[in-house]
Every structure is written in structure tokens, then in C-alpha cells.
Amino acid sequence: MTVLVTGATGNVGRNVLQQLLAEGVSVRATSRNPASLPSGVDGHAADLTDPGSFESALVGVDKVFLFPSPQGVHGFVAAAKAAGVRHVVVLSSSSVVGDDTSNPIARMHVTVEKAVEDSGIAWTFVRPGGFATNTLRWAPAIKDDGGVRLPYAQGNIASIHEADIAAVAVAALLNDGHEGKAYKLTGPESISQARQVALIGEAIGRPLWVEDLVGEEARAELMTWFGPYGTPEIVETMLGYLKSQVGQAAEVLTTVEEVTGRPARTFAEWAVDHKADFS
Numbered sequence: 001m002t003v004l005v006t007g008a009t010g011n012v013g014r015n016v017l018q019q020l021l022a023e024g025v026s027v028r029a030t031s032r033n034p035a036s037l038p039s040g041v042d043g044h045a046a047d048l049t050d051p052g053s054f055e056s057a058l059v060g061v062d063k064v065f066l067f068p069s070p071q072g073v074h075g076f077v078a079a080a081k082a083a084g085v086r087h088v089v090v091l092s093s094s095s096v097v098g099d100d101t102s103n104p105i106a107r108m109h110v111t112v113e114k115a116v117e118d119s120g121i122a123w124t125f126v127r128p129g130g131f132a133t134n135t136l137r138w139a140p141a142i143k144d145d146g147g148v149r150l151p152y153a154q155g156n157i158a159s160i161h162e163a164d165i166a167a168v169a170v171a172a173l174l175n176d177g178h179e180g181k182a183y184k185l186t187g188p189e190s191i192s193q194a195r196q197v198a199l200i201g202e203a204i205g206r207p208l209w210v211e212d213l214v215g216e217e218a219r220a221e222l223m224t225w226f227g228p229y230g231t232p233e234i235v236e237t238m239l240g241y242l243k244s245q246v247g248q249a250a251e252v253l254t255t256v257e258e259v260t261g262r263p264a265r266t267f268a269e270w271a272v273d274h275k276a277d278f279s
């Protein structure tokens with residue numbers, strides 16, 4: 001069996017690739033710029049917005065880990081089907097759960113899920129909530145200033161380790177019984193963003209300060225976090241979410257353990273795994 005990992009240089013895709021290699025699976029890996037793939041990996045340059053670029057990468061592929069790009073997804077699944085792909089495991093988002101059509105992130109993921117579902121190829125949707133890697137945005141401030149300014153620092157979240165998202169995807173790729181399933185995932189604990197900063201401080205052996213931002217200051221900070229992707233719609237969605245989480249426990253699910261057989265990694269473990277990013 002050969003598995004194609006798209007987005008193979010990304011936070012999740014890189015872990016999917018490593019975990020499949022550790023299982024001895026034949027893998028092919030794509031991204032637009034695959035230069036940073038591990039040596040020895042069968043890597044191809046291919047752009048999901050240009051499905052024709054996958055012609056050689058799809059030859060002989062049985063299963064696909066799909067990074068979500070709404071642009072080009074219909075062409076990609078048609079090419080995958082023509083190449084004989086039997087199962088597509090989609091990196092999606094918990095934002096699709098519910099009927100919030102005002103959420104632009106949810107709309108984008110629904111487009112991808114629906115295209116895969118409509119293709120007739122067997123599918124599994126992996127729907128994580130907030131990634132722990134989102135806190136990597138704080139690295140420059142932590143390194144340069146010893147602390148971070150945070151929109152609604154007391155807002156609670158249950159961030160998930162990218163290796164756990166990948167482990168669920170790999171379980172779905174390698175084992176029977178995951179076809180037609182959608183897995184909503186969270187990390188194993190609800191903690192505040194301020195507590196996450198403290199745990200990063202413990203991992204790197206330095207106490208860190210936090211400035212709690214609200215209102216317009218919080219909005220402005222989020223716009224700088226999102227940079228060119230920070231449309232007003234996305235910033236307002238995130239701002240509203242963080243504000244609503246102050247004094248509110250984040251939802252914690254046990255899906256990672258149910259699917260993989262091992263508990264989800266804590267944020268403290270994530271911080272230790274990433275201490276070089278903050279040092």
C-alpha cells in the first residue's frame with residue numbers, strides 16, 4: 001500500500017509522514033516546496049490549487065492524507081479517483097460542527113469535506129480544535145521581551161498537539177473501520193492562555209510575563225497575529241471566541257485516546273517538545 005501525504009512539510013503533515021515512515025509504510029510526500037522533506041522520502045512538488053500538478057504524485061497511490069485547500073479540491077479528488085485512490089483522510093476543523101455559516105474557516109473546511117464526500121471515495125474527516133502550534137506566534141515576543149501581550153489571556157482553550165492530530169489520521173489510514181467517520185478532537189485539558197505561557201516558561205526555565213488585552217487592544221493584536229490572512233471576518237470570529245472563553249471551561253474530548261489507544265498529550269508536554277522554538 002502507498003500513502004500520499006499532502007502538506008507534508010506542515011505541522012500536521014510532517015507528523016503524519018514521520019509516523020507512517022515509523023510504521024514502515026510506503027509513502028509519497030507533496031508540498032509546493034518539498035525541499036525541507038526528510039532525505040530519502042519520495043517527495044514531489046505539487047500545488048493543491050492546480051490539481052494537474054499531482055499527475056505523477058498520484059500514480060500507484062492507495063490512500064491520501066489531504067491538506068485542506070478549497071481551491072482546486074474538486075479537481076484533486078477527481079484526479080485521485082481516476083488514479084484509483086480508495087480512501088482520503090481529510091485534515092478538517094472542529095469549526096464545521098454546528099451550523100455557524102458565518103464562520104469563514106468553517107465554510108472553507110465544509111467545501112473540502114463536501115468535495116471529498118461527493119467524490120464517492122471512502123473518507124475520514126479529522127476535525128481538530130485549536131492547535132497548540134498557534135502559540136508559536138508568541139515565540140518572537142517571548143524570546144525578545146520575556147513575555148507576551150494576549151487577547152483575553154484568561155480565556156480557556158484545550159489546545160491539541162499536532163502529533164496527536166497526526167496519530168488519529170494515521171490510525172484512520174492504516175486500520176479498517178474508520179471510513180465514513182468524522183473525529184472531532186481536542187487536547188486533554190482546559191487551561192487559560194496565560195497558563196500556557198507559564199508552561200512555556202517552565203519548559204524553557206524562565207518566568208514569563210503576560211499582559212491581558214481586551215476590546216480594541218485585543219482586536220488590534222489579533223490583526224497582527226493573522227497578518228495577511230486577518231480578514232475582518234476571521235479576526236471577529238476569533239475575538240468573539242476568545243472573549244466567550246473567559247470564565248468558561250473549554251470542551252475536552254477523549255477522541256484521541258479512543259482512536260489511537262493513548263491519551264492526548266498535554267500542553268506541558270507540547271511546550272517541552274517545542275522549547276527550542278521559544279529559547
Ligand SMILES: NC(=O)c1ccc[n+]([C@@H]2O[C@H](COP(=O)([O-])OP(=O)(O)OC[C@H]3O[C@@H](n4cnc5c(N)ncnc54)[C@H](OP(=O)(O)O)[C@@H]3O)[C@@H](O)[C@H]2O)c1
Pocket residue numbers: 006007008009010011012013030031032033034046047048049067068069091092093094105127128129130131133134
Ligand atoms: N491552527 C488551528 O488551530 C487549526 C484548527 C483546526 C484546523 N486547522 C486547519 O489546519 C490547517 C493547517 O494545518 P498545519 O498547521 O499543519 O499547516 P501548515 O503548518 O501551515 O502547513 C501547510 C502545509 O501544506 C502545504 N501547502 C499549503 N498550501 C498548499 C497548496 N496550495 N498546495 C500544496 N501544498 C500546500 C505547505 O507546504 P508548501 O507551503 O511547501 O506548499 C505545508 O506542507 C488549516 O487548513 C487550518 O484551517 C487549524
